[in-house]
Amino acid sequence: MIEVQNLSHDIHGAPILRDISVTVPKGGVTALVGPNGAGKSTLLSLMARLIPRQQGRITVDELVVGESDDKDLARRLAILPQTVHAASRLTVRDLVGFGRYPYHRGRPTPDDRAMVEDGMRLFDLLPLAERSLDTLSGGQRQRAFVAMTYVQDTDYLLLDEPLNNLDLAASRALMARLRDLADNKDRTVIIVLHDINFATAYADRVLVMKEGRLCADGAPQDVITETLIQSVFETDAPLRTVEGRPVVMV
Amino acid sequence: MYRNRLLLLTLALLACALAYLFTGVKGSLEFALMFRGKKLAALLLIGAAQAVAAVMFQTISGNRILTPAIMGFDALYVLILTAAVVALGAPAYQQLDPGLLMLTNATLMCAAAVMLFGLLLRKGQGDLMRMLLTGVVLAVMLRSITGLLQRVIDPSEYAVVQAASFARFSRAETDLLGVSALLCCGALGLAWRMRHRLDVLALGPVASTSLGEPPLRGQRRALLLISVLVAVSTALVGPVAFFGLLVSALTYLVLPTYRHAILLPGSALISGVILVGGQWALERVFAFTTPLSVVVEFLGGVVFLLLLMKGLKR
Numbered sequence: 001m002i003e004v005q006n007l008s009h010d011i012h013g014a015p016i017l018r019d020i021s022v023t024v025p026k027g028g029v030t031a032l033v034g035p036n037g038a039g040k041s042t043l044l045s046l047m048a049r050l051i052p053r054q055q056g057r058i059t060v061d062e063l064v065v066g067e068s069d070d071k072d073l074a075r076r077l078a079i080l081p082q083t084v085h086a087a088s089r090l091t092v093r094d095l096v097g098f099g100r101y102p103y104h105r106g107r108p109t110p111d112d113r114a115m116v117e118d119g120m121r122l123f124d125l126l127p128l129a130e131r132s133l134d135t136l137s138g139g140q141r142q143r144a145f146v147a148m149t150y151v152q153d154t155d156y157l158l159l160d161e162p163l164n165n166l167d168l169a170a171s172r173a174l175m176a177r178l179r180d181l182a183d184n185k186d187r188t189v190i191i192v193l194h195d196i197n198f199a200t201a202y203a204d205r206v207l208v209m210k211e212g213r214l215c216a217d218g219a220p221q222d223v224i225t226e227t228l229i230q231s232v233f234e235t236d237a238p239l240r241t242v243e244g245r246p247v248v249m250v
Numbered sequence: 251m252y253r254n255r256l257l258l259l260t261l262a263l264l265a266c267a268l269a270y271l272f273t274g275v276k277g278s279l280e281f282a283l284m285f286r287g288k289k290l291a292a293l294l295l296i297g298a299a300q301a302v303a304a305v306m307f308q309t310i311s312g313n314r315i316l317t318p319a320i321m322g323f324d325a326l327y328v329l330i331l332t333a334a335v336v337a338l339g340a341p342a343y344q345q346l347d348p349g350l351l352m353l354t355n356a357t358l359m360c361a362a363a364v365m366l367f368g369l370l371l372r373k374g375q376g377d378l379m380r381m382l383l384t385g386v387v388l389a390v391m392l393r394s395i396t397g398l399l400q401r402v403i404d405p406s407e408y409a410v411v412q413a414a415s416f417a418r419f420s421r422a423e424t425d426l427l428g429v430s431a432l433l434c435c436g437a438l439g440l441a442w443r444m445r446h447r448l449d450v451l452a453l454g455p456v457a458s459t460s461l462g463e464p465p466l467r468g469q470r471r472a473l474l475l476i477s478v479l480v481a482v483s484t485a486l487v488g489p490v491a492f493f494g495l496l497v498s499a500l501t502y503l504v505l506p507t508y509r510h511a512i513l514l515p516g517s518a519l520i521s522g523v524i525l526v527g528g529q530w531a532l533e534r535v536f537a538f539t540t541p542l543s544v545v546v547e548f549l550g551g552v553v554f555l556l557l558l559m560k561g562l563k564r
Contacts, residue, residue, distance in 0.1 A: 049459060070462045070463070071462045079456055081457040085452055085453060086312075086452045089506055098461060106446025106447075107446075149460070152461070
């Protein structure tokens with residue numbers, strides 16, 4: 001369970017998050033949605049300890065973000081990177097192998113290697129194993145990053161707008177894999193999404209944010225309504241219900 | 251595959267070292283060996299220090315163009331040295347134990363470098379042009395302050411400072427060899443222990459945080475080691491601007507891997523081959539018409555421009 005208590009955050013004096021408290025229980029896919037500048041990415045970055053916490057407290061199970069040992073947190077919570085430096089010198093196998101680093105600290109055991117091969121098999125990366133990262137398509141690279149976080153074997157996985165720069169097929173494939181991780185591998189996925197339709201299609205729960213505050217929280221079909229779209233996104237996009245789930249007509 | 255290349259490089263370095271020690275000896279072999287042995291040791295230390303500092307700096311700053319020297323690390327060293335001469339006066343300064351002086355300089359430099367460059371890395375990460383500009387401006391500023399101080403002091407004090415502000419591979423300060431070797435080997439040892447962490451840090455801030463290596467802590471540690479290495483090298487031969495870049499660019503060419511377990515020793519070996527081989531060729535083959543620093547800086551400068559153009563095109 002990730003618990004956020006009274007979290008506030010300023011950037012250059014401008015309030016980005018205002019006194020947010022929210023609990024994400026173990027399991028399932030939780031999507032953070034909201035207009036640009038709502039503070040979704042800041043909230044996720046704070047959970048991920050990518051930016052230093054100013055006020056409030058974040059705990060991941062019994063670990064406290066910003067206080068607990070980084071090695072322990074790395075075995076509990078993974079963050080999906082969008083890019084890595086030195087991509088030209090890394091093969092897919094190298095990259096996925098880094099996922100085991102929190103356990104072996106540079107000296108992989110045969111078990112670690114076996115898990116890396118497993119991960120690559122699961123994500124259909126074996127044919128690409130020896131390819132250098134910068135020869136891959138955006139979707140393939142993203143898949144390699146997800147495989148890396150998969151072999152990191154953490155309970156929680158955080159993703160910040162992973163669908164940017166992905167085409168429809170790659171986006172759907174990625175979301176389906178995340179869904180599978182949540183359903184079959186007991187992973188908890190927290191994801192910032194721009195496209196509400198992806199959130200309603202793949203998430204169990206949406207957290208809607210606006211101006212640094214949480215303004216709705218619940219299952220997509222209960223929370224996402226035409227009124228909410230109007231009040232939060234300030235646009236009059238109509239909403240239809242297709243096969244039991246809300247679809248924003250863009 | 252990279253192991254074989256490391257082995258080849260080691261053999262090349264051995265060959266250069268033997269050639270340097272044994273060719274063209276006139277008179278007592280014993281004297282020549284002692285004299286040359288010290289110089290060889292100094293060259294190897296400088297080579298390893300510059301190479302490892304450059305590779306580490308490029309890893310933590312996430313680019314292949316900037317090196318500590320381009321960012322003004324050695325200018326900082328000369329500034330600290332000049333300030334010490336100004337504050338103490340030349341006679342008092344020269345009476346200080348050179349080893350102690352170097353330790354003090356290295357310590358001051360570590361503190362200043364972590365403050366200055368730590369801030370720069372935090373603010374400029376991912377924005378290469380901004381970092382490059384800030385670094386170059388910073389280096390110019392440090393050199394200008396040094397220049398100002400050097401103009402204010404009297405000529406005898408100036409002579410003391412000047413001796414320390416020009417690169418000269420042929421007349422390395424061999425009397426500092428003991429302290430330098432100690433500091434350098436210590437820093438190199440710690441850098442070697444960081445090799446796996448450096449692999450992770452090279453992935454960038456998000457991936458390294460996720461894998462449990464917070465970039466800030468790793469950067470600070472690496473900056474400390476880099477400061478010690480640059481201080482040692484600058485104390486021994488004076489500032490060299492582009493040598494580190496030449497070595498790191500060659501290293502990535504010869505050893506295209508992400509693993510610092512290969513890159514760190516590889517760069518040190520390549521650097522040793524260039525320095526010892528170059529010094530041998532210039533002293534014995536070309537009979538000293540051009541100082542090695544000029545040749546190395548020229549080649550390094552060309553590499554810098556090429557990398558910059560390539561970076562701009564992309």
